[in-house]
Amino acid sequence: MADYIAFDNERALNYVAQLNEFFAPNAQLTCNEFGDGNLNLVFRIADENGNCVILKQALPYARCVGESWPLTLDRARIEAAVLEKHGAVCESFTAKVLHKNSELALTILEDLGHMAILRGELNQATTFPNLGSQIAHYLATTSFFYSDFYLKPAEKKALVCEFTNPELCAITEDLFFDDPYRTSDRNNYPTPLKSEVEKLQQNTELHIKVAKLKQLFLSSTQSLLHGDVHSGSIFVDAQSTKVIDPEFGFFGPIGFDLGSFIGNFLLNYCAQNARISEIPKRRQMQTYLLTTIQQVINEFTATWLSLANQHTRDLSLQAPRYAEYFVNQIIKDALGFAGTELVRRTIGLAHVSDVDGIEDETARLQVQQQTLILGEQLILHAETAHDKESAFNLIISLV
Numbered sequence: 001m002a003d004y005i006a007f008d009n010e011r012a013l014n015y016v017a018q019l020n021e022f023f024a025p026n027a028q029l030t031c032n033e034f035g036d037g038n039l040n041l042v043f044r045i046a047d048e049n050g051n052c053v054i055l056k057q058a059l060p061y062a063r064c065v066g067e068s069w070p071l072t073l074d075r076a077r078i079e080a081a082v083l084e085k086h087g088a089v090c091e092s093f094t095a096k097v098l099h100k101n102s103e104l105a106l107t108i109l110e111d112l113g114h115m116a117i118l119r120g121e122l123n124q125a126t127t128f129p130n131l132g133s134q135i136a137h138y139l140a141t142t143s144f145f146y147s148d149f150y151l152k153p154a155e156k157k158a159l160v161c162e163f164t165n166p167e168l169c170a171i172t173e174d175l176f177f178d179d180p181y182r183t184s185d186r187n188n189y190p191t192p193l194k195s196e197v198e199k200l201q202q203n204t205e206l207h208i209k210v211a212k213l214k215q216l217f218l219s220s221t222q223s224l225l226h227g228d229v230h231s232g233s234i235f236v237d238a239q240s241t242k243v244i245d246p247e248f249g250f251f252g253p254i255g256f257d258l259g260s261f262i263g264n265f266l267l268n269y270c271a272q273n274a275r276i277s278e279i280p281k282r283r284q285m286q287t288y289l290l291t292t293i294q295q296v297i298n299e300f301t302a303t304w305l306s307l308a309n310q311h312t313r314d315l316s317l318q319a320p321r322y323a324e325y326f327v328n329q330i331i332k333d334a335l336g337f338a339g340t341e342l343v344r345r346t347i348g349l350a351h352v353s354d355v356d357g358i359e360d361e362t363a364r365l366q367v368q369q370q371t372l373i374l375g376e377q378l379i380l381h382a383e384t385a386h387d388k389e390s391a392f393n394l395i396i397s398l399v
């Protein structure tokens with residue numbers, strides 16, 4: 001058992017070489033750290049023939065802040081284990097784990113360098129026809145097969161224990177549900193947005209809705225979530241989709257993952273108002289974004305119901321129409337969580353390049369006003385959406 005040490009290029013290379021698993025014994029290996037995420041190190045190790053693997057290692061602190069923000073190394077164990085669990089039920093759309101070492105807090109992954117991170121692609125108005133369907137499939141299968149509909153109660157409870165992730169959940173609890181709704185040093189927004197932020201922070205009806213969502217996040221153990229399904233955690237190309245980076249994974253409310261995805265699509269929708277000046281082009285992109293949201297909601301629902309119909313193990317959960325009721329509730333929750341994603345990405349600590357990358361300050365501010373109001377309205381009205389049609393109609397009425 002090796003004690004933890006943070007790797008540099010040389011150590012990462014040597015670690016992979018001594019495994020004797022991925023490259024020929026005399027291969028000429030090179031290694032380069034290229035992570036652009038907030039939290040971890042990401043190395044690519046390549047041989048002279050272009051074969052590559054990715055080594056991701058957690059640091060005992062958050063990379064973007066430094067040692068003043070200590071963070072558990074256990075997140076690497078969680079991330080690798082969630083990828084394996086999700087991969088077991090949705091192999092096609094989950095990044096493949098090739099090796100893991102929880103003492104060194106590292107995971108070796110297949111190299112997805114031939115694909116691109118979704119956020120950058122959407123920012124350039126590139127569209128992916130299979131993405132909606134594939135993400136719906138990922139979200140439905142991973143959430144169904146780790147729910148009580150499928151797992152036996154004892155099995156489920158053991159997994160809930162394996163996947164408690166208190167430190168990373170605490171980040172979400174603070175950043176999604178607390179900071180944006182009160183004065184906090186971590187909040188980050190331009191001064192001209194101040195009056196809108198104050199209005200939001202004084203809206204008591206909104207506070208109750210956010211408290212309900214937070215309570216759900218804290219106490220619901222519906223299924224094994226990814227926990228961070230934003231457009232930076234999804235690799236895409238013209239054919240396929242691969243989900244990465246589930247270090248925030250835990251047993252939580254299913255609507256949280258679905259809502260994070262929808263929220264990121266809506267952030268990009270708003271950002272396109274400033275990114276694309278030609279109206280027909282902008283309309284085309286925004287139509288793609290909304291159509292994809294609709295497809296995700298519809299196909300998530302259909303896949304979940306079909307899985308429930310075929311595989312529900314618990315007789316009492318097979319009550320007529322209960323699965324339908326359950327999935328409608330997930331959609332409702334998802335709209336609320338999507339709203340919290342819009343709000344926290346606008347005025348909280350961590351923003352998105354979709355919006356912050358807009359160069360013109362006035363145009364950016366207008367987008368921020370839109371994402372803030374859209375987020376607030378989604379949170380306020382999510383509970384009125386009683387099924388997939390009314391959920392989509394609510395989104396359409398607000399954008």
Ligand code: ADP
Nearest residue numbers: 036037038039040042054109110111112113245
């Ligand atoms: P963090 O947890 O720090 O956000 P990520 O898992 O999101 O780390 O990875 C950061 C970056 O590293 C990604 O945006 C991507 O560019 C690259 N990366 C991560 N995993 C892979 C992979 N399997 N193949 C290729 N590049 C990857």
Ligand code: MG
Nearest residue numbers: 037232233245
């Ligand atoms: Mg990431």
Ligand code: MG
Nearest residue numbers: 036037038232
């Ligand atoms: Mg990233």
Ligand code: MG
Nearest residue numbers: 037039245247
């Ligand atoms: Mg991460």
